[in-house]
Amino acid sequence: MLARHQEPIVAIATAPGRGAVGIVRVSGRKLSSLIEALCGRSLKPREATYLPFADADGSPIDHGLALSFVAPHSFTGEDVLELQAHGGPVVLQLLVARCLQAAAEMDTATGQPRLAGLRVAQPGEFSERAFLNDKIDLAQAEAIADLIDASTEAAARSASRSLAGDFSKEIHGLRDALIHLRMLVEATLDFPEEEIDFLQKADAQGQLNRLQTAVMTVLGKARQGALLREGIKVVIAGQPNAGKSSLLNALAGAELAIVTPIAGTTRDVVQQTIQIEGVPLHVIDTAGLREGEGVDEVEQIGIARAWGQIENADAVLFLHDLTRVGQADYDSADAEISTRLHSRLPASVAVIDVWNKADAAPVSLERTGLNLSARTGEGLQALRQQLLQQAGWQQASEGLFIARERHVQALHRVREHLEVADAHLAAQAQNLDLLAEELRLGQNALNEITGEFSADDLLGVIFSSFCIGK
Known part of the structure; x- marks a missing residue:
C-alpha cells in the first residue's frame, strides 16, 4: 500500500x-x-x-x-x-x-x-x-462508476448486480475450480515417484473440460455486459441527399439534424445516443461523401471528418437513395464509396446496405440489404433488430451483469491458456510442468478482474476515471 x-x-x-x-x-x-x-x-x-x-x-x-x-x-x-x-x-x-x-x-x-x-x-x-x-473487489469498484454512468435502465440494473457481487462470484467460482486443478497437477509434479496417477484418478481431464465450458459461459455474459456498458458506434454514410440526417432523426425520434434538399447541408458530425432493448447505440450522421466540382473547402473538411468517423465505427450504415438508383453517375459514385469502405475497414466492421426512400421509389427492387423509409418509418424496426444482431446482442436476462472490455480480454486470455493446457494434459507426463504454468497464467488473468493480482498502474487507470467524491 x-x-x-x-x-x-x-x-x-x-x-x-x-x-x-x-x-x-x-x-x-x-x-x-x-x-x-x-x-x-x-x-x-x-x-x-x-x-x-x-x-x-x-x-x-x-x-x-x-x-x-x-x-x-x-x-x-x-x-x-x-x-x-x-x-x-x-x-x-x-x-x-x-x-x-x-x-x-x-x-x-x-x-x-x-x-x-x-x-x-x-x-x-x-x-x-x-x-x-x-x-x-476491483470488479465491484468499477461497477460503482458504471452504475453512475449508466445510460440505460438495463445498464443500471446490470451494474447494480455487479456491485452486489454477482460478476465477482462467477469469477471466484472459476478461480476456485482452476486452483483445485492446479493443486492436482502440482501434486503430480512434486511426487513423481508415486505410482498413483493423481490426474487420472481425480478426473483432471473432466475438470479441465468443465472449466473450459464454464469460462465460455461467463465470457458470453461478459460480452453482453460490456455491450450494455459501452454500446456500439454506428456511422451513417453515403452520398449527399441520400437521407442520412433524416434517418438519424427517425432513429432518435427528434429533429436533431437539419434536413434540406440542398446537397452538402450536413457539414459536420452530428451524434445522438439512443437505446434499443437497453443497448446504447451511438448513432453518427456524417457529411455526404462526394468529390469533384461544387465541393468547397468547408465541405471537404466535413467529408474528411466523415471518413475519420467511419474508420472508427463498430458498424456502418451505407445509405442508398432508391429514387436515384439506375442513374449512371449516382451508381458509379456509390460503387466508388463501396470500394473505399471495404478497403479501409477491417473485416470485423459490418457495412450494412440500407436502401432509403422506399415510399418514393417508382419500383420496389430486390437488393441485398434493408429497404426503408426514413420519412414514414417503414423498415426502421427491422434496421434496429439487425443492428442488435450485428453487435452480438442477445435478449437480456435478469442475471446479466455489467462488464468492461478489460474483463472480456482477461477472460479471452483465460480461455486461451486453458486451450493450451488441454493440449499439454493430453501429452501426460511429458508436459506437466508446461500444463502447470498455463494454469497459473490462467489464474493470474482471472485475478486481474477482481484485483487479487494487479499492477499499481492498472489501479491508477481504473480509479482515475471516477468522480472526486467516489
Missing part, C-alpha cells in the same frame, strides 16, 4: 452544481477530534444527528445531518464522517475548507493536530480505499 493511502482525505461526494442536499465526506483514522471541532460534540456511530456545522469562530456555516461510521464498518473500511448540508457549491466548498482548517488545528488534549495530513481526495480515492481495505 502506498504512503498516500495512509493519509486522511476529504471531498465533496455529490455532483457539481446546486441541489437540495450536498455531502462532504472525510475518511481516515481516528476522526473523533475532527468531529468535535466541526460538530461541537461527539457522534453516535451510524446515527444521523441534526446540528450546526461550526466555523473556526464558532458561527455556523450551515445546519444539516452528520453521520459517523467507525472502522471497519464503513464504505472505505476506515473511520468516515459525512456532513449532509444544503447543496450549494459555495456552502460545500466552505465545509471542505473548514475540514482542512480544523484538521490542522492543535487538539488541546493531545497537543497534536486534530487530523494530521488531511488533504483533498483524488478522483476515485474513496472507492480505491474500499478496494484496498477489502470492502469490495
Whole structure:
C-alpha cells in the first residue's frame, strides 16, 4: 500500500452544481477530534444527528445531518464522517475548507493536530480505499462508476448486480475450480515417484473440460455486459441527399439534424445516443461523401471528418437513395464509396446496405440489404433488430451483469491458456510442468478482474476515471 493511502482525505461526494442536499465526506483514522471541532460534540456511530456545522469562530456555516461510521464498518473500511448540508457549491466548498482548517488545528488534549495530513481526495480515492481495505473487489469498484454512468435502465440494473457481487462470484467460482486443478497437477509434479496417477484418478481431464465450458459461459455474459456498458458506434454514410440526417432523426425520434434538399447541408458530425432493448447505440450522421466540382473547402473538411468517423465505427450504415438508383453517375459514385469502405475497414466492421426512400421509389427492387423509409418509418424496426444482431446482442436476462472490455480480454486470455493446457494434459507426463504454468497464467488473468493480482498502474487507470467524491 502506498504512503498516500495512509493519509486522511476529504471531498465533496455529490455532483457539481446546486441541489437540495450536498455531502462532504472525510475518511481516515481516528476522526473523533475532527468531529468535535466541526460538530461541537461527539457522534453516535451510524446515527444521523441534526446540528450546526461550526466555523473556526464558532458561527455556523450551515445546519444539516452528520453521520459517523467507525472502522471497519464503513464504505472505505476506515473511520468516515459525512456532513449532509444544503447543496450549494459555495456552502460545500466552505465545509471542505473548514475540514482542512480544523484538521490542522492543535487538539488541546493531545497537543497534536486534530487530523494530521488531511488533504483533498483524488478522483476515485474513496472507492480505491474500499478496494484496498477489502470492502469490495476491483470488479465491484468499477461497477460503482458504471452504475453512475449508466445510460440505460438495463445498464443500471446490470451494474447494480455487479456491485452486489454477482460478476465477482462467477469469477471466484472459476478461480476456485482452476486452483483445485492446479493443486492436482502440482501434486503430480512434486511426487513423481508415486505410482498413483493423481490426474487420472481425480478426473483432471473432466475438470479441465468443465472449466473450459464454464469460462465460455461467463465470457458470453461478459460480452453482453460490456455491450450494455459501452454500446456500439454506428456511422451513417453515403452520398449527399441520400437521407442520412433524416434517418438519424427517425432513429432518435427528434429533429436533431437539419434536413434540406440542398446537397452538402450536413457539414459536420452530428451524434445522438439512443437505446434499443437497453443497448446504447451511438448513432453518427456524417457529411455526404462526394468529390469533384461544387465541393468547397468547408465541405471537404466535413467529408474528411466523415471518413475519420467511419474508420472508427463498430458498424456502418451505407445509405442508398432508391429514387436515384439506375442513374449512371449516382451508381458509379456509390460503387466508388463501396470500394473505399471495404478497403479501409477491417473485416470485423459490418457495412450494412440500407436502401432509403422506399415510399418514393417508382419500383420496389430486390437488393441485398434493408429497404426503408426514413420519412414514414417503414423498415426502421427491422434496421434496429439487425443492428442488435450485428453487435452480438442477445435478449437480456435478469442475471446479466455489467462488464468492461478489460474483463472480456482477461477472460479471452483465460480461455486461451486453458486451450493450451488441454493440449499439454493430453501429452501426460511429458508436459506437466508446461500444463502447470498455463494454469497459473490462467489464474493470474482471472485475478486481474477482481484485483487479487494487479499492477499499481492498472489501479491508477481504473480509479482515475471516477468522480472526486467516489
